[in-house]
Amino acid sequence: xxxxxxxxxxxxxxxxxxxxxxxxxxxxxxxxxxxxxxxxxxxxxxxxxxxxxxxxxxxxxxxxxxxxxxxxxxxxxxxxxxxxxxxxxxxxxxxxxxxxxxxxxxxxxxxxxxxxxxxxxxxxxxxxxxxxxxxxxxxxxxxxxxxxxxxxxxxxxxxxxxxxxxxxxxxxxxxxxxxxxxxxxxxxxxxxxxxxxxxxxxxxxxxxxxxxxxxxxxxxxxxxxxxxxxxxxxxxxxxxxxxxxxxxxxxxxxxxxxxxxxxxxxxxxxxxxxxxxxxxxxxxxxxxxxxxxxxxxxxxxxxxxxxxxxxxxxxxxxxxxxxxxxxxxxxxxxxxxxxxxxxxxxxxxxxxxxxxxxxxxxxxxxxxxxxxxxxxxxxxxxxxxxxxxxxxxx
Amino acid sequence: xxxxxxxxxxxxxxxxxxxxxxxxxxxxxxxxxxxxxxxxxxxxxxxxxxxxxxxxxxxxxxxxxxxxxxxxxxxxxxxxxxxxxxxxxxxxxxxxxxxxxxxxxxxxxxxxxxxxxxxxxxxxxxxxxxxxxxxxxxxxxxxxxxxxxxxxxxxxxxxxxxxxxxxxxxxxxxxxxxxxxxxxxxxxxxxxxxxxxxxxxxxxxxxxxxxxxxxxxxxxxxxxxxxxxxxxxxxxxxxxxxxxxxxxxxxxxxxxxxxxxxxxxxxxxxxxxxxxxxxxxxxxxxxxxxxxxxxxxxxxxxxxxxxxxxxxxxxxxxxxxxxxxxxxxxxxxxxxxxxxxxxxxxxxxxxxxxxxxxxxxxxxxxxxxxxxxxxxxxxxxxxxxxxxxxxxxxxxxxxx
Numbered sequence: 001x002x003x004x005x006x007x008x009x010x011x012x013x014x015x016x017x018x019x020x021x022x023x024x025x026x027x028x029x030x031x032x033x034x035x036x037x038x039x040x041x042x043x044x045x046x047x048x049x050x051x052x053x054x055x056x057x058x059x060x061x062x063x064x065x066x067x068x069x070x071x072x073x074x075x076x077x078x079x080x081x082x083x084x085x086x087x088x089x090x091x092x093x094x095x096x097x098x099x100x101x102x103x104x105x106x107x108x109x110x111x112x113x114x115x116x117x118x119x120x121x122x123x124x125x126x127x128x129x130x131x132x133x134x135x136x137x138x139x140x141x142x143x144x145x146x147x148x149x150x151x152x153x154x155x156x157x158x159x160x161x162x163x164x165x166x167x168x169x170x171x172x173x174x175x176x177x178x179x180x181x182x183x184x185x186x187x188x189x190x191x192x193x194x195x196x197x198x199x200x201x202x203x204x205x206x207x208x209x210x211x212x213x214x215x216x217x218x219x220x221x222x223x224x225x226x227x228x229x230x231x232x233x234x235x236x237x238x239x240x241x242x243x244x245x246x247x248x249x250x251x252x253x254x255x256x257x258x259x260x261x262x263x264x265x266x267x268x269x270x271x272x273x274x275x276x277x278x279x280x281x282x283x284x285x286x287x288x289x290x291x292x293x294x295x296x297x298x299x300x301x302x303x304x305x306x307x308x309x310x311x312x313x314x315x316x317x318x319x320x321x322x323x324x325x326x327x328x329x330x331x332x333x334x335x336x337x338x339x340x341x342x343x344x345x346x347x348x349x350x351x352x353x354x355x356x357x358x359x360x361x362x363x364x365x366x367x368x369x370x371x372x373x374x375x376x377x378x379x380x381x382x383x384x385x386x387x388x389x390x391x392x393x394x
Numbered sequence: 395x396x397x398x399x400x401x402x403x404x405x406x407x408x409x410x411x412x413x414x415x416x417x418x419x420x421x422x423x424x425x426x427x428x429x430x431x432x433x434x435x436x437x438x439x440x441x442x443x444x445x446x447x448x449x450x451x452x453x454x455x456x457x458x459x460x461x462x463x464x465x466x467x468x469x470x471x472x473x474x475x476x477x478x479x480x481x482x483x484x485x486x487x488x489x490x491x492x493x494x495x496x497x498x499x500x501x502x503x504x505x506x507x508x509x510x511x512x513x514x515x516x517x518x519x520x521x522x523x524x525x526x527x528x529x530x531x532x533x534x535x536x537x538x539x540x541x542x543x544x545x546x547x548x549x550x551x552x553x554x555x556x557x558x559x560x561x562x563x564x565x566x567x568x569x570x571x572x573x574x575x576x577x578x579x580x581x582x583x584x585x586x587x588x589x590x591x592x593x594x595x596x597x598x599x600x601x602x603x604x605x606x607x608x609x610x611x612x613x614x615x616x617x618x619x620x621x622x623x624x625x626x627x628x629x630x631x632x633x634x635x636x637x638x639x640x641x642x643x644x645x646x647x648x649x650x651x652x653x654x655x656x657x658x659x660x661x662x663x664x665x666x667x668x669x670x671x672x673x674x675x676x677x678x679x680x681x682x683x684x685x686x687x688x689x690x691x692x693x694x695x696x697x698x699x700x701x702x703x704x705x706x707x708x709x710x711x712x713x714x715x716x717x718x719x720x721x722x723x724x725x726x727x728x729x730x731x732x733x734x735x736x737x738x739x740x741x742x743x744x745x746x747x748x749x750x751x752x753x754x755x756x757x758x759x760x761x762x763x764x765x766x767x768x769x770x771x772x773x774x775x776x777x778x779x780x781x782x783x784x785x786x787x788x789x790x791x792x793x794x
Contacts (some may be wrong), residue, residue: 016510079555106504123505127638191763278675279682282733283710325741328748332741333687334674339509 019341023072024362027347030076032098035092042202056379057250059353062302063267063370064295066115067109067157068274069318069346071333073325076347081286086296091316095351096393097360103320103344103367107336109195112319112367113269119285119371119385120211131163131173134384136167137371138178144380150246152178153263155254157246157271163206164269169384178267181224183253188238189221190233229256232258244290247272251294255301265378270294274324279334302352312378313355315370317348350393361392396484397431398424404489412441414458418716420483421649422460425467428484429512430519430738432499435492445591445695453733454527468470475738477508508723529750533587534698537793538746540739541703544599545728554768556740557759559777561770566763568785569763573602575787576701576760580607583699589660590629596783598684598704598735607727609662609695611687615678616666619653620677625669626652627750645671666750681731682793685738694747702742703762743770756793760786769793 002309031037074080081088103121105115108126115122118134154165168179225231243249247270254268270291276284302308323330324342336343346392348365351357368387375382376389402417409764416423423431425628437444437452444452462470488495543549551553554563577595584593584607595601595608601612613620623645630636630644648671650656650663657663669690671717675682681704686703706726739759746755756771769788771793784792 104507121507278679278711279673279685280675280679280707280725280730280734281737282730285733286730327691328745331686332744333737339504339513373591 010277014149016341020100020102020345020364021362022211023342023345024364027072027076027099028360028362030072030078030081031092031097033362034076034078034081035088035358036367037092037097037360042079045291048153053055056377058311059378060264060308061264061266061374061378062298062308063116063265063315063374064298065113065267065269066273066291066316067269067271068276068282068336068359069321069326070273070291071322071342073292074285074288074333076284080179082139083285084292086292088089090296091299091351092307092349092358094357095349095359098348098350098358098365098390098392099360099362100364101317101346101348101369103346104362105367107320107339107343109274109319110161110164114163114366115316116166116370117164117267119368119382119387121386132167133171135167135172135382135384136165136177137374138265138267139167139169139172139176140371140375140380140382140385141378142178142335143172143176145378147264149175149177149179151262151263152265153257153261154178154267154269155250156178156180156182156269157184157250157265160299161269178265181228181253181257182221183249184246186225186236186253187249190225190236190240211364229253229270230260231256243270245287247287247294251298254298258305258308259302262305265374268298276333279331280372281333284333299351311353313350313352315350317367317370318346319367321346355393365390395489397426397428400424400489406437407490409442410440413451415441419460422456422462423572425464426459426473427471427477428479428488428617429499429515430471432488432492432495436496440664440772442662443531445661445665446589446746447591447696448460448694451527452713458523458526470519473511473518477503477512478506489775494643497642532698532751532754533589534583534793536697536746536749536751537580537583537699537790538742538755538757539580539699540742540759541573541576541701541756541757541762542735542739543728543732543764544705545704545726546732546761549732549761549766550729550771551733553736553766554739554759555760556737557757557768557770558779560743561757561776561778562774563767563779563784564766564769564784564789565768565779566781567760567765567767567781567789568783569765572760572786573703573784575785576758576790577602577604579790580608580699580785581699584608587698589698592697593699593759594691594695594697594701596684596687596691596700596702596706598680599705599708602703609660609691609692609697611666611669613683616655616670619655619666620670621723622653623677624646633755640754665694676690679734680705681707681734681738685741688738688742689745692742696749700742702738704731704738707734708730758786758793 032190071390072080074085103112105112105121106123111122111124111126114124114132117136118132120134122132124130124133141147141152156164162180162182165180167173225233225236239252240249243252250268250270272290273284275287299314302312302314320336321343322333322336323338324340325332327340328337330338366387368385370391371382371385372387372389373393400423401419402420403411405416408416429526441452442448483498483502486495503512563791580595584605588607591609595604597612600614601610604610608624630641648667650667654669655663655666669676669687673686676686684702684704688700693698706728709725709727743757746757754772758767758769760767767789769789773793
């Protein structure tokens, strides 16, 4: 049996913690070899300077999460690097990279994204339309810093994520969260019923391929389109026709939002990779390649938009991993149901304002550390979050 | 209710053979922790519809549990005993609905952060059980065959990259009459050792002519059943208040007759229904269907021979549309299907190597109607390439 385990999981790697650690070391080695990054374990007094610090008042943060993530063998391992050329050649050399971000919570996309956004391992039903139980990063940000609703936005896949912007916590909650924009709902509204040429942009929640609820979109979505994004229905439809996936639609909407509203805190969730749940490996790899390209395009937009250039920190992280080939309880890339170390251990990159370039850290961090880190960067206090600020980014 | 309170009459709704089996071991079952027992009952309740080797495994497991002393039992199950169970789960009808219990338990374990502890306990138990009840020797070494790339002229990327390190990559295979040669070889093995459900042929499209000794499952052969299942899914999804978890429960209740499947072979019929109701994507993508069928056949029936032929799947569309079955014209994606099948072949090999006798097993993967194949066998070197020209029958002879 051991023969079929990856090298990183053989030998001494008996405990989940040890497997996760060795996975992180492998990732670091891949990155050092292929992307030329420096080992950051001992460099906190580093000679590598951080990009110019921006005052927290002017600073902007964009968080990009992937629903479902991708495994190392399809990404950072030598055989997978062909799938992520933009990350490898363009983004990682500009970033501080964390090779071991562990998600100790429930491995469902909605609840995991809620955990990322609250800094607490949420236990809400993954398949129900419920708000997070703990305050979200958007609520801390807006309440503590007295920011208007226009300053915190979420762009999300349609199914189930419409409640992600605001918790039902009594001290925060209604009126203090992010505004949520659901691109597929916008498109559905713009189409006025017939899906015509756009069905490829309306792919559903892959996590439950058995169940694909109807999309709805109406007057409110059309108002978002015209009043906020400054797009006519016809222009939106015309551009949508040139796109190939729901995540492309999301990034298009996010870019429009950046141009027209320029929120200081923008959170984008991507979901194309999760087509893996349908079991077709080629579609999963296509999703990885597309996501890689979209991340690069988003970073280009940050560089080119005056409101963002030079004062934005971009975070990119999967919500969790996927099952390994070696765990017989799973079915390899298809799902994330075993709870094995590979499905729990993912990575995170940060780049832009205030972040060192080309550095990799392989110490363990947790998914719940993101919100406290954002709090320390932007100057708010996420008092109920469980994680700790990531010192290497501060 | 707790396991200690179990009574014979509570199993009255179990199928006949399952009832007899379980009630024979009632004293042993009463001693087990609730975090464990329903998982065992979930298997036992299906006993009448299990493959022969699964039946033997359940019998051996129960016999082993019955033989454990009190102190041994404590030793085996102390980790399970530390798993906390909610009062709601304790009060649920876990005797008659063990699968539902296990599903709810899984959600509860995730929610209460006990998933890792449960997983560790389960792995330790499996290791102990394997040691206590080792598998019988095989009558012949196992052979797996994967045929990939039907309808593809050339591959855009190198094939068998994951399999090559484990065997010989042949680049001058004589492809003529290849599928027939392989089916004949499988047939010969079935005649030599005609075990029930011991030799399988899975086709992701239309099954080719084959020996009736083979257990055959094909995507095309389940067209009607798949269409009926998708119709039922659409009807359920349209019902008010329906959600993914409820839909899953509804699908778990579906039986072969509900999908118009032949009732002559109840075991295979139940197996086929589970492929479609428990597999994700098997209803819509033939490549997923072929890979998942192979996985489940290997895991459950543990065949001595398994030939899997992948076929082109339909092109990706929105899931709503795929489930709707509205489109009459199915557009295929042969190139994407080749990539799927290449990975599927690797998974077939991985799953085969998880079975007893792995060190003696062989595996052949062939790019259909082309010159490329990988052969893995104890008699062959690893990670090598050969330009020897040979047909598939000859290659199989080198592997035995």
